[in-house]
Amino acid sequence: MSVKQISVFIENKKGKLAEATRYIADNNVNMKALSIADTQDFGILRIICEDPKAAEEALKEGGFITTVTDVLAVAISDKPGSLAAILEVLAEANIVVEYTYAFLSAKAGAYMIFRVDDNQSAAAALAGAGIKTANQEDLF
Amino acid sequence: MPNYYQPEIECASLDEMRAIQNEKLVKQVKHVYDNVEYYRNLMDEKGVKPEDINSIDDLHKLPFLTKADLRDAYPYGLLATDLKNCVRIQSTSGTTGRRVVAFYTQKDVDLWEECCARAITAVGGTNEDVCQVAYGYGLFTGGPGLNGGSHKVGCLTLPMSSGNTERQIQFMQDLHSTILCCTPSYAAFIGETLKDMGLTPDDIDLKAGIFGAEPWTEEMRRDIEKSLGIKAYDIYGLTETSGPGVSFECEEQTGMHINEDHFLAEIIDPETGEVLPEGSKGELVFTSLDKEAFPLLRYRTRDICVLSRKKCSCGRTLIKMTKPMGRSDDMMIIRGVNVFPSQIETVLLKEGYSPNYLIEVDRERNTDTLDISVELSPEQFTDTVKDLSAKEKDLANAIKTMLGISPKVHLVAPKTITRSEGKAVRVIDRRKLHD
Known part of the structure; x- marks a missing residue:
């Protein structure tokens, strides 16, 4: 009925999105869909991928703030x-x-x-x- | 032609001033010892009795008072007279722990207003002037102090309070205000608004301004003088001693004359408490010589400055202090409000945030800005902008409730605020307030 989406907190600073996506890539996570919501201070990167659990663990390990939403x-x-x-x-x-x-x-x-x-x-x-x-x- | 409000005091010889101070100090120490248990205990601990204080040369024997004492004694512990003899309370902004509540008898109010009257007279104020007071009124001492001083001088007083800047300018034009009293940042803002309204200094009659309650630079002075077509004068004071008018600038604009018949000044080494000779840079300490209700002896202001008895061209002999050159604690003055980083930290912890934060203070178009970056914890993160923006807003509101001024709050990722090995860098002040 629902799918798992991983959200990642990204500071609205030069290079931060690159840093996060590189980290995701290095952990072998293949993003299937994404959207980014942004404000003046920060953005929220939302990802759909095949193994959300592994992806979330990898991101957490890397010090990223994440949350999983159905x-x-x-x-x-x-x-x-x-x-x-x-x-x-x-x-x-x-x-x-x-x-x-x-x-x-x-x-x-x-x-x-x-x-x-x-x-x-x-x-x-x-x-x-x-x-x-x-x-x-x-x-x- | 110099103008004095009380020439016999303002131009007294050093011997005359010493005699006044000696007599008042002996009396005041006795008054405090007899009526303020808190300070009596401090004196007893130090083994000092009122009889040991025979002149201002004995001042160094007395114990210091600090803001911590004011906190411990809050609210009545330093009161030296019955409440029924008091007619006024003024207070600093801030939390219960940091708030200063000062009491005044009618005589205290009169003497305070006289101090402000000296300041207004020194900038050329007479009963022919229209004095627009655009300091905040209320618990803040700025408005009431200058308002009272303006009355004493006999100026036509416009109790505008701060804000509603276009109306300020309209009154200024319609009622021909000649003296403006407010914070320097508000004066600068009025100057900018004047320009935005398509007006020039020629369209108003202001000749002088008395600006205090926050630090400002010579550069800012020149800006304000140009934008309003006036001479801009500094005034200094603190709620603990009375309010504005503890010291004031004269036409020479090279430091502020201390009303030392009421406020006995010392400079000490902030580390050791040792009294330093005239001309040394150190922490300013005041002893209230006349206050009946809230007489603080040897109160450490935490302001760093230099005292000088160098002859002043205005003819006043009152000792001069430089503008404060810094603080011996971490207090900042932002938009006229005293702010301690620990107050902000208290709110962050209470609201469930990490104690890793960075306070950035700057000045844009002569108005102080306060930005607080705080690390978001994983538990606080949600996937919607709405929730996170609401968190920023809620935190900003909580800080505003605590400080009385609005910050901009920025949520940042964990571990992005630099940790240092030693003392954490919590505050970056880019205002360059001290020339």
């Missing part, structure tokens, strides 16, 4: 209105969307990642509308 991965078809349809279902069910970003799985096609306030209700509402949410193993 997010929804929703399959999306390649045509106009697909995203709107999903968001309408969520809005109808009074689900608050914190952020969203796109994700392309070689195995399973295009997905949108949604961070919502209530995963269970959101998944149920989407299921009710015939929209499927993916599990970790569906994606890789």
